[in-house]
Amino acid sequence: MLAPLNGILYQALLYFYHLFGGNLGLSIIAITLIIKVILLPIVVPSLRSAKKMQELKPELDRLKAKHTDKATLQQAQVALYKEKGINPAAGCLPQIVQIIILISLYQVFIYFLKQSSVGGIILNPFFLYFDLTKPDRTYVLPILAGLSQLVFSLMMQTGIESHVENPKNKIAKKKEEDNLEMATSMQQQMVYMMPAMTVIISLNFQSGLVLYWVVSTLFSLVQQYFFSGWGGLIPALKKVRSLLGFNNAVH
Numbered sequence: 001m002l003a004p005l006n007g008i009l010y011q012a013l014l015y016f017y018h019l020f021g022g023n024l025g026l027s028i029i030a031i032t033l034i035i036k037v038i039l040l041p042i043v044v045p046s047l048r049s050a051k052k053m054q055e056l057k058p059e060l061d062r063l064k065a066k067h068t069d070k071a072t073l074q075q076a077q078v079a080l081y082k083e084k085g086i087n088p089a090a091g092c093l094p095q096i097v098q099i100i101i102l103i104s105l106y107q108v109f110i111y112f113l114k115q116s117s118v119g120g121i122i123l124n125p126f127f128l129y130f131d132l133t134k135p136d137r138t139y140v141l142p143i144l145a146g147l148s149q150l151v152f153s154l155m156m157q158t159g160i161e162s163h164v165e166n167p168k169n170k171i172a173k174k175k176e177e178d179n180l181e182m183a184t185s186m187q188q189q190m191v192y193m194m195p196a197m198t199v200i201i202s203l204n205f206q207s208g209l210v211l212y213w214v215v216s217t218l219f220s221l222v223q224q225y226f227f228s229g230w231g232g233l234i235p236a237l238k239k240v241r242s243l244l245g246f247n248n249a250v251h
Contacts, residue, residue, distance in 0.1 A: 009031070009105055009108045010111065012031050012034070013027055013112060016031060017118060018121065022122075022124045023127065024124060024126075024127055024132050025128065026127070028211050029215050032216050035216075036219045042093055042097065043223065044227075046094050047228070048227065050156065051227050052084060052086045054231065056086065060080070063076045098216075106205075106209055109206055109208050110206075113206065113208065125208075127207075127211070132206060133206055133207075135203060135205060136207045141202065141207055142198075142203050143199065145214050145217070146196065149194055149217055151221060152221050153190075153192075153194055153195060154231065155228070155230060155233050156224065156231060157231055157235075157236075198213070
């Protein structure tokens, strides 16, 4: 017995499967795009909030330089968010909803792909050369999933650099720099850890679900670009070019 959300997704998948003449890949792409469009009303506010957070980075850095006490810093940050009309938790709801949909879609795929035929049509599991009922042993889809997630993670980072002089003495300044370096290091680790985890998980998931993840992430990339541009992707590319010995600037 399928849960209500599962039932809706199943019927949608079945409809598109018939509409596209038994092409499961096109059906998954269509349902992915429709889901992303339906989620726009809750995703757009979170994107606007994220853009404001990026623009607020210099002011946040000034607060960090001004307040060494953690509680006082948090109060100052909350006051700044309130003044600018920003809700830092705005990005949580879209993520939660998308995780729920991903879990539901996974269950629907399991149910759908176990059937030898659907609606009187023999199930055709192939899309291009992928068997969407099985993990992709060519590793093309997992790599695409990881790369798209990496680009998205980098774009989510702020591309704004701020230079704030700390008025505290050298010891306090060194301590703050160490804390900032640790926080930045942890953030950077998460940027690269998520794509790595995406690849590992995708290696064992059915290709149909990985296809959904790739299309969904690409849609998110386009959304992110229109709201905040390339974000932290350009600084990351500059750093890579510098490490590789290229001197030409990335525009």
